Amino acid sequence: MAVVDFAELKALLVRDGRLMALDIGSKTIGVATSDALRMLATPLTTLKRTKLAADLASLAELVHRHEIKALAVGLPLNMDGTEGPRCQSVRQFAANIAAHAPAALAALPIVLQDERLSTAAVTRGMIDDYDMSRAKRAERVDAAAAAWILESALARLR
Numbered sequence: 207m208a209v210v211d212f213a214e215l216k217a218l219l220v221r222d223g224r225l226m227a228l229d230i231g232s233k234t235i236g237v238a239t240s241d242a243l244r245m246l247a248t249p250l251t252t253l254k255r256t257k258l259a260a261d262l263a264s265l266a267e268l269v270h271r272h273e274i275k276a277l278a279v280g281l282p283l284n285m286d287g288t289e290g291p292r293c294q295s296v297r298q299f300a301a302n303i304a305a306h307a308p309a310a311l312a313a314l315p316i317v318l319q320d321e322r323l324s325t326a327a328v329t330r331g332m333i334d335d336y337d338m339s340r341a342k343r344a345e346r347v348d349a350a351a352a353a354w355i356l357e358s359a360l361a362r363l364r
Contacts, residue, residue, distance in 0.1 A: 208304050209297075210315045212362050215276055218315050219363075223275035226250075226268065227356030229321065229348050230279060230296050235261065236348030238356045239272050244363065247356035249349035258302060266308040277303070277314050278359035280321030280352070319359045321351070 210218065222242050229236035235253040240246060250272075253264050268274070279300050282292045300316050 207313055207315045209300050209318060212317055212359075215315050215317050216363060219275060224272050225276050225278060225356060225359065226272065226274040227278040227319070227352045227359060228265070228280065229352040229355055230299050231255070231348060232295075234348045235265070236350070236352035237265075237268060238349060238352035239274070240356055240360060244360050247353040247360060249353045252348040258306065262303065262307040262311060265303070266311040269311050269314065274314065277316045278319045278356055279316055280355040281318040283320055317359060319355050319362070321355050321358075 222244075224242055225240045225244060227238045227247065229238075233255055235255060237250045237253060238247050239250050240248070250268070253261065255261055279296060281296055282290075284290050296318070300318065303314075303316060304312055306312070
């Protein structure tokens with residue numbers, strides 16, 4: 207399925223079911239999931255990016271395993287709200303999901319969620335709240351940023 211807006215997503219979604227968020231970077235993809243009632247967002251994993259087909263296959267496996275109903279993909283807007291080259295890359299990845307992913311993944315509706323400051327907010331929390339080392343933060347920041355993106359998307363759906 208293609209990218210939809212939040213109003214369309216609300217109309218398409220069944221009452222219960224998990225959503226998944228992706229924080230797409232050039233080297234990794236942070237992944238988070240919601241609970242079935244869509245109240246909580248939880249960091250799931252960080253995938254190392256390889257070839258597109260392998261990335262999509264890994265995502266399709268997670269979608270199948272967690273019975274995901276829709277995707278929220280973080281859109282890295284500039285601070286002034288404009289789109290830069292990273293937004294183009296994320297939009298292309300979303301288009302590739304719809305066009306080239308295995309059927310279970312390609313059939314999901316996708317919304318783009320503003321992710322400005324998500325990584326910065328998550329990193330600051332990891333330092334302030336958990337006094338987490340740089341190495342530990344590097345392992346977990348992408349999945350945590352995906353959870354931040356998902357929390358924002360869930361709030362918009364409410």
